[in-house]
Amino acid sequence: MIPAAVAPRPPAPAKLKILEVADRLFYTEGIHTVGVDRIINEAHVTKATFYKHYRSKDLLIVAYVEGRHYRAKNLVDEARANLTDPASVLRALAALIGQIAVRTGFHGCPFINAAAQFSDVDHPVRQAVARHRAWERSVVAELVTELGHPAPEDAIDDLILFRDGALSGSNVGDPERAYRALARAVERIIAERSAGSGTHLRTA
Structure with a gap:
């Protein structure tokens, strides 16, 4: 019996929020001028959460x-x-x-x-x-x-x-x-x- 296909899990809300903040800041201010700490602060996540979803x-x-x-x-x-x-x-x-x-x-x-x-x-x-x-x-x-x-x-x-x-x-x-x-x-x-x-x- 062939198992039913499993739908991929949607991205975690925290992961999406980090990317949303990064997208805005990277585009408006420049990639190299925006640090990880600022993204973490504006996304309202912990450093551990950031590195869980994005290792670098x-x-x-x-x-x-x-x-x-x-x-x-x-x-x-x-x-x-x-x-x-x-x-x-x-x-x-x-x-x-x-x-x-x-x-x-x-x-x-x-x-x-x-x-x-x-x-x-x-x-x-x-x-x-x-x-x-x-x-x-x-x-x-x-x-x-x-x-x-x-x-x-x-x-x-x-x-x-x-x-x-x-x-x-x-x-x-x-x-x-x-x-x-x-x-x-x-x-x-x-x-x-x-x-x-x-x-x-x-x-x-």
């Missing part, structure tokens, strides 16, 4: 990055569920970036910010960021393939670069101008589909 600050940072990844994935999945045309999905994702960039408390891309604070590419945090970036590229690659772009690898590189630039530019400059630049870049990539000339943003 690095593991908590990885959990933070992974949590941000799943949030991004949910947003992309929602866009793809509601739209079928790849051009419409690309426009929707660009618009979403524009909406995020004008929100109060926006401090740039959490993945770029996290990677910038760890110089060792083999560090677990950088590896977590790399996994997110690989997923992000796979999403863009899928959309560009569906779009039928004549130079897909170049289009993927251009879209990733413009996405990064829009988020970074929004953080240090005018979010509206950064979004408009991203939107123009997306429209140029889409237009190249029908042109079929092989001309892309790098040679524009």
Whole structure:
């Protein structure tokens, strides 16, 4: 007789609270400026509870990055569920970036910010960021393939670069101008589909 599948236990409330506090502080103030003691105090847990759920600050940072990844994935999945045309999905994702960039408390891309604070590419945090970036590229690659772009690898590189630039530019400059630049870049990539000339943003 095959035993019934056992549903995974939900995370302990204390574990979720620690991550919630860390997510807020890491993003708004910077990972290296926020210490474990402050997270423990603001989460209202004991030090023993913290180390029971997260054996080190690095593991908590990885959990933070992974949590941000799943949030991004949910947003992309929602866009793809509601739209079928790849051009419409690309426009929707660009618009979403524009909406995020004008929100109060926006401090740039959490993945770029996290990677910038760890110089060792083999560090677990950088590896977590790399996994997110690989997923992000796979999403863009899928959309560009569906779009039928004549130079897909170049289009993927251009879209990733413009996405990064829009988020970074929004953080240090005018979010509206950064979004408009991203939107123009997306429209140029889409237009190249029908042109079929092989001309892309790098040679524009």
